[in-house]
Amino acid sequence: MAQTSTPSRICFTLQVRPEMLAEYIEKHSPVSSEMLAEIAAAGRRNYSLFVDDQGCLIGYYETDDDAAAQRYLAASPVAARWEAEMAPYFMALTGRPDQAARQLREVFHLETQSASSDQPPRR
Structure with a gap:
């Protein structure tokens, strides 16, 4: 019998340059269909980005194999172009944003x- 694994929930943070925040948001409205397809092909799903007015960005996604997803995107020319375009928007960044984000x-x-609790939830 095949073992079913629980998907990994990945949360990360980056700092968007506050003076570039409006443009960064605009670049994500919408993201190119080519990049969306690469994210899906990498195995990431339920992907969201949240940002506050000071540029604190929180990202979240789910995947069955985060290491494989990271390898896929690291080798993707589409992702490399997108990350190169996004890199100037971030502060204190060494490398590509998708690889340098702090988990x-x-x-x-x-x-x-x-699910693991013996007691029913309180109402």
């Missing part, structure tokens, strides 16, 4: 804890 550690997930 955050998950410390709580409602569904995981609810």
Whole structure:
């Protein structure tokens, strides 16, 4: 019997240059269909970016194999072009944004804890 693995939930942070924030947001409205296809082909799904008025960006996606997704995008000419275009928007960045983003550690997930809890949720 094949073992089913739980998808990884990946959260990361980057700092957008505040003076370039409006242009950065505009570049994502919409992202090219070619880049969207590469993200999907890499195995990333449920991908979201959030940003505050000071440029603090939080990204989130789910994947079955994050290392494979990262390798796929690192080898993709489409992703390389997109990341080169996006790099000037970020502060304190060494390398491509998709490879240099700082991942955050998950410390709580409602569904995981609810599924393993012996007690019914309070109302």
